[in-house]
Amino acid sequence: MAFPAPLRGVVPPVCTPLDPHGEVDTASLTRLVTHLVDGGVHGLFALGSTGEAAHLTDARRATALETVVKAADGRVPVLAGIIDTTTPRMLDHARTAAALGADALVATAPFCTRTHPREIAAHFRRLRADTGLPLFAYDIPVVVHRKLPGELVRELAEDGTLAGLKDSSGDDGALRRLLVALGGRTARRTGPAPDFCVLTGSELTVDAALLAGADGVVPGLGNVDPAGYVRLHEAARTGDWARAAAEQERLAALFSMVDIAPESEMGRGSAALGAFKAALWLLGVIDHGATALPQLPLSKEAVAEVGRRLTAAGLPPVR
Template sequence: MFKGSFVALITPMHANGEVDYGSLKRLVDFHLEQGSHGLVAVGTTGESATLPFDEHVNVVSKIVEYADNRIPVIAGSGANSTDEAIFLSQQMADTGVNGFLSVVPYYNKPQQRGMIAHFTAIAEATDLPVVLYNVPGRTVADMQPETVKILAQHPNIVGIKDATGDLRRLAQMRALIADQDFVYLSGDDPTSCEFLASGGHGVISVTANVVPNAMAQMCELAAAGQFDEARHLDQQLAALHKGLFIEPNPVMPKWALYKMGLIESDFLRLPMVQAELDSQNELESIMRACALI
C-alpha cells in the first residue's frame, strides 16, 4: 500500500493564517490528476508543529474526504510526548486515514531504548499501520538500524521514512530486517532515486508538491527496474530538489505553489516566515528552467 511517490503535502493558508480548505481541495485534485501514489497529511511539510490538535485532525479529515479512497492517505501523528502521539493517533483513527507517520521524538533526545518503548506504545494503541520517521537533521536524536530491526517485529509497524540522506542506512536496515514486506521510503529528495535503486520502495517527497507527475514517474521507472531512465529523470529535477530547500521546509514549496497559482497565499505560521527575495529569485529561475511558470 505504501509504495511509490507520496507527497509530503503542504497545508495552504489564507493571508490571515487560517487554513485555506478551498486550496487544499485543489491540491488534492492536482495530485490525483498528476498520478501521485499517496498523500502524507500534516507532517513536517504540512506545518504540524503549529496546528493545534483539533485543527490537525480536521485538516487530515478533509484530505481523506477529498481523496475519496482514490489514493492512500498517511497522517502525521508524531510528538515528542508519547502520550500526545497516542492521543493524536486515536483522534484520527476514525477519519478514514490509512496509516500514521510517527517521527522520532524531537528536543528531548531519547535513548534507543526510549525510542523502542515510544513507538511500541504508539503501535499498540492503534489498529492502523505505523510508519517510523527518522530525520535527525530536525530531531537531533537518530534512530539506529538495530533499533529499526527491533521495531519492525511489531505487526503494526510496517515501514520507515528515512531522511538521513545516507544510503548506507538503507543497506544496513535491509540486511538486518528479515521481513520482506517492511517498506523503505526515502525522506530525502536529492538521494531518493539512488535510494530506490538500492532497494527502497518509494519516497515521501517535498519536491512532489511541485512536480508530482515527474516524481511518480521516477518511482514507477525504478519499480520496473529501469534505473537508467529513472536517473535521467532525476537529473532533470536536481536543481529543483536543491531549490526547494534554500530555506527551511516548507517555506519554498509554499512559495512555488503560490507562483504556480495552486494556492492563494504563501503564508506560514510563526515562527516560520515567508521566503527572502533572493531565495524567491533563485527558485523562480529554476522553476522557469523547468517550465513550471
C-alpha cells in the same frame, strides 16, 4: 481503503496551505490533493514536516487532516503525521487521526527528553496497539536529535509493530545497511519482514535508494512536481536506470529553489517551505504562499526566481 503492504511509490508530504491569518485554507488544500492524485502519486502523507505540523494548533491539524482525507476520497491511502514531543501527546493525535479516517500513522521517537532504545520501542508499540492502524517510524535526527538504531527498526519490523520507515536521516549508508539486513534488493520479500516498507526522504538520491531496494520516496518537492517523481519511480520500477537518473537530475535542478533565499535573511526551513508554497502559488494550485509563524516569507525577488526555476524545469507558472 485497504492499506497496501508494503506501500510502494511516491508519497508526498502534503503542504498545508494557509490564509493570511494563519488558518488552514481548505479550498487550496483540496486543490493540492487533486494536483497530487492527478499527478499519479501512490499515497499522501499529511501533517509531516513539510506540512508544518509542528507549527499548527491541534484544531488546525485536525482541519488539515480531515480536508486531505475527504479530498483523497479513498483513491490513495492517507498517512497521518502524529509528531509531538511525548508518547501521551502522540496518542492523542493518533486517536484523532483514526477518528478522521487516516489509513496509517507516522510517528517520530519522543524528543522531549533523551530516550533509550527500550523506551523508544515501548513508545512505538503503544502507538501501534492503541489504534491498530499501520504505523510508520519517522527517522529525522534533525528534530529528534538522535538516529533510530537500525537494529531497533528491524526488531519492530519483524514483530509487526512497524509497517514501514520514512528515512529522513540523510545517512544513506545506514539505510543501505538496513535494506541489506532486511534481505537486500533481491530478497526483501522473502526476508525477515517481507511486508515492511522503506521510504526515503532524501529526494535528491531517490534513484540510488530505489536501486538499493527502497520501496519509494516521500519528497517535499513532490508537492510541486508529483508527476516527475512518479516518472522517476516508474523508470526505476521497470529497470530503466538511465531514464530514472535523467529525471532525478532534472528534479535536483528544480530542488535548488530551496536555496534561493539567502541564509542571512531566513532559516533554511522557511526558505524551503516558502519556495514550495511560492511554486504552488505560481502554478495556480494554492491561493496564498503564506507559511506558519514564526517563519519569514520569501521576498518578491525570491518568488520571481522560483518562477524562473519552474520554467526551466518545464513547469511554466500561470501567475
